[in-house]
Amino acid sequence: MPHPDALTDRYSRQILFRPIGPDGQQRLRQSRIAIVGLGALGTVLATQMVRAGVGFVRLIDRDIVEPSNLQRQSLYDEADALAGRAKAEAAADKLRQANHDVDIDIAMEDVTWRNAERLLSDVDAILDGTDNLQVRHLINDVAVKHDIPWAYGGAVSSYGTTAFLQPGQTPCLVCLFGSEPGGGHDTCDTVGVIAPVVSIIASLQTAETLKYLSGNINALSQSMTHVDVWRNEFVSMQLGEPQADCPCCGQREFRALRARSDGMTVSLCGRQTIQVRPETPLQVPLDRMAQRLASLGTVTHSSSLLRCDFGAFQITLFADGRALLHGIEDAAQARSLYARYIGM
Template sequence: MTDIGRYSRQVLFQPIGREGQSLLRKARVAVVGMGALGTVLSSQLVRAGVGFIRLIDRDIIEPSNLQRQSLYDELDAEQGRAKAEVAAEKLRAANSDVEIEIAIEDVNSQNGERLLSDVDLVMDGTDNFEVRYLINDIAVKHNIPWSYGGAVSSYGTTAFFRPGQTPCLVCLFGLNQTGGGHDTCDTVGVIAPIVSIIASYQIAEALKYLTGNLHALSNSVTYLDVWKNEFRSVQFGLPKGACPCCHQHRFIALEGRTNGLTVSLCGRKTIQVRPTVGLGVSLMQMAQQLAKFGEVRHNPNLLRCDFGDTQLTLFADGRALFHGVEDEKTARNLYARYIGI
């Protein structure tokens, strides 16, 4: 299918036109998180003709995802496949002209720059502030714009950050947003409409930026609640002169040591264990080793073992998800017992 046929309605939109479409084809974008927001973000980017998209996600597909994560189906959930892998398959079927790369990884201070510093724009589809602060550090350090988006319950917030031109995340929220106290999908749920709306706002800003329509950017933090019919938009001020990140260039999230264990949010009782140092494992060898403990299935990207009350998903980088586990100590003990580290 020719570009003029595929993108004709988008090219007819005067602010984009042929020149803007050409710019989109040359653009490189990373999407961090292939959950609810990420599936909408990546689908719209691919269909718009962005030339290169990197899909980054650490997780697998489960039945509770299907209510709002639009690229997946029941068979994907039944098989417990990696989100980034399945999303890439579905998106390549939608637009084979776009180069799609996947990274089945947990974005952290050790791999963040490798995954995010070689693109023109980073799209936030995550569900936690720890990763967002890391994205913000990398964006400021490498002068890369990024789009923040968050949706939970019936409300959401989005903002488009441009280093040196707008405040950064630290300017707006300070350095203390990584702790508890925030609503999550686990605590208050989420409905699909707010996800689609927030992601679409993010894409609108992305299209403006990537096609050179900088004058049309909102330069604001936008909040809306689709259930209470609320909409607020607060214009950005100037970057803070004393900001530790964008003024002093102290990249605390990027330079800090990442924890070996993380509780996965927004979905179910799952705890992630990540080795504090890089660890490669042979999934085929681990499949043979774990077969004595439970039913094992594996592919080149991950291994799944069902122990009964607990299920393990193991990735080739040594990272593991323990499903049905709420206690961090238990997860560590299970990791030591079955993976042997």
């Protein structure tokens, strides 16, 4: 256990910030958080929360480090990418070197209805670093069911959105966007992303979470913030009140948890092919999806299906959102690739 003076010195500049002070710092040290996703947003979130002295941090990610991550995912280096290290493991190693006083727990798992409550219900706040709408709906269900606030965030291209959602105090994700995750939204793998917007969105998420954990509830923004760093846009919209008729926070129907669905993945025996069938139809026409994927692989399409050859694997996408991932044997990997290239 570090000497109290050492801890005071480590966090001295944060303690000098009057809204936090010694009492707020002690609150942070006694707090527990979970970060879902350790990509661009998640690595910034994890770095800032661990360095701020939050006592317990659970890092959750299903993916490995790849060279394309290094442009914006700040906890990884070339050695991690060359070795194909698990992101949660590589991130934990770096963070423990930055602050050994924090208890860092890793979960190299795909968040589903099977494990969402186990991974997320024993913390004081949840931070969203995922790019997956189905996982966000699981986070929202757990947050509302167990009365846990969470910092929503998303960033692609040059724009991003964030909000700090508090059950009973603000609208939940379903209030804001509806109960059907849908598919076909922009992802970093289809429209790219630049690092500045990632840092801004993650920093706003961190700031709201630090306010909450340090006891500065009155300082919370109560707004949804949209940023586009390329177009010089910064827009803040009041969240308002929870909706009484919301299926989730109003009627407490936890549909994502109750769906008992893993993205409807089915292995087609003997073919090295996994079928992924999302809960809701694709929301983007195949011709638009073809335009998105054209720079990433060889694309052919008709009115009924699209095929994209990425070299190591191929995707056949049908108009209703069902996809066959060829050259893949692992269901979790298939869901990950679907989320990256199609949007889930």
